[in-house]
Amino acid sequence: RKEVEQDPGPFNVPEGATVAFNCTYSNSASQSFFWYRQDCRKEPKLLMSVYSSGNEDGRFTAQLNRASQYISLLIRDSKLSDSATYLCVVNSLDTGRRALTFGSGTRLQVQP
Amino acid sequence: GAVVSQHPSRVICKSGTSVKIECRSLDFQATTMFWYRQFPKKSLMLMATSNEGSKATYEQGVEKDKFLINHASLTLSTLTVTSAHPEDSSFYICSARRREREKLFFGSGTQLSVL
Numbered sequence: 001r002k003e004v005e006q007d008p009g010p011f012n013v014p015e016g017a018t019v020a021f022n023c024t025y026s027n028s029a030s031q032s033f034f035w036y037r038q039d040c041r042k043e044p045k046l047l048m049s050v051y052s053s054g055n056e057d058g059r060f061t062a063q064l065n066r067a068s069q070y071i072s073l074l075i076r077d078s079k080l081s082d083s084a085t086y087l088c089v090v091n092s093l094d095t096g097r098r099a100l101t102f103g104s105g106t107r108l109q110v111q112p
Numbered sequence: 113g114a115v116v117s118q119h120p121s122r123v124i125c126k127s128g129t130s131v132k133i134e135c136r137s138l139d140f141q142a143t144t145m146f147w148y149r150q151f152p153k154k155s156l157m158l159m160a161t162s163n164e165g166s167k168a169t170y171e172q173g174v175e176k177d178k179f180l181i182n183h184a185s186l187t188l189s190t191l192t193v194t195s196a197h198p199e200d201s202s203f204y205i206c207s208a209r210r211r212e213r214e215k216l217f218f219g220s221g222t223q224l225s226v227l
Contacts, residue, residue, distance in 0.1 A: 034216075043205050043218040044156065087156070089216070102156050 003027055004090050006103035014111055017078045021106045023088030024070045032091035033064055035073045037084045038105065044087055047073075078110045115139055116208050118219025125196055126227055133191045133222045135206030141186035142208035146216070147179075150203045162189045196226045 006023045013019050025033075033050035048055065050062040050071050061074040071088055088103035115138040125131050135145055144163050148156040160181050162168040168181035178200075180192040189208075193200055203223050207216040 038156075043221045045218070046216070102158065105156075 003101045004088055004103040006086075006088050006106045008104055008106060010107035010109050012109045012111060013078055015078055015080060017110075018074065018076045019078055019108060020075075021073045021086055021088075021108075022070055023072070023090075023103050024068075025088075025090045025101070026069070027090070027101075028069065030069075030090045033062075033071050034089040034091075035060075035062055035071075036087040036089055038087055039084050047086070075108075078108075080110050080112060083108055083110045116142075116206065116217045116219045118206050118222055120222060121220060122223045122225075124225045124227065127197055128195055131193045131196055131224060133193075133204055133206070133224075135189045135191070135208065135219050137187045137208045137217070140208075140210050142189075143186065143211060145183055145189040145206055145208045147181060147189070147191050148205045148207070150205065156205065159191075193224065196224070198226045200224065201226045 004023060004025050011019055035047040035050065036044040037047045038044040048057050048060060048062050050064045052064050054063040059076045063072045073086060075082055085105040085107050087105045090101045117136045117138055119134045123131055144161060146161055147159045149159055150156050158171050159174045159179060160168045160170045162181050162183040164183050164186050170176045178194055180194060181189065183189040189206060191204060201224055203221050205221040206219040209216050
């Protein structure tokens, strides 16, 4: 089982739609969680951190469920510019080996 | 905000040559830097984790003699692709963080093309 799993997509949605991505992680010792956005051939950029209480930034809402070990990202009122790959990133406490684990990313394509 | 500078942004080289890529944290001291590669339309693949002053930890399947990583200071890590071959052509990205559990800051990436 992969440490961090995401649905690869692509998710093809019309403008204005609401879309949700889920990400599951296997390491219960994971401490920090992030969503990154990556445009084609560009470096990933931090979209938002994910807090236990859930957090919202404009049209984006991130939630964490520690009991079920999953993270979600909700995008409301999708824009064409939201088209990108969204990466789920999990930071565990295993400092002796890889501490950061990336999901494989979920591709979103917003269509006019 | 924190800035990570990666250089060069693009390099084209002949097969058999070695290529060095630099990753610098410009306004913070990075205790840990990470190196990734990305093939077209694929997600990032972590290659190695580099801690200042110690040997890098390589991911399974990544040849340490092929991809030399040096993290000599708290602001600089280098990745050297030795005796590059066309199959090494890829997009290489570095990232850095100040401390555990803190956010990552990414370089802008290096597109390597080996002819």
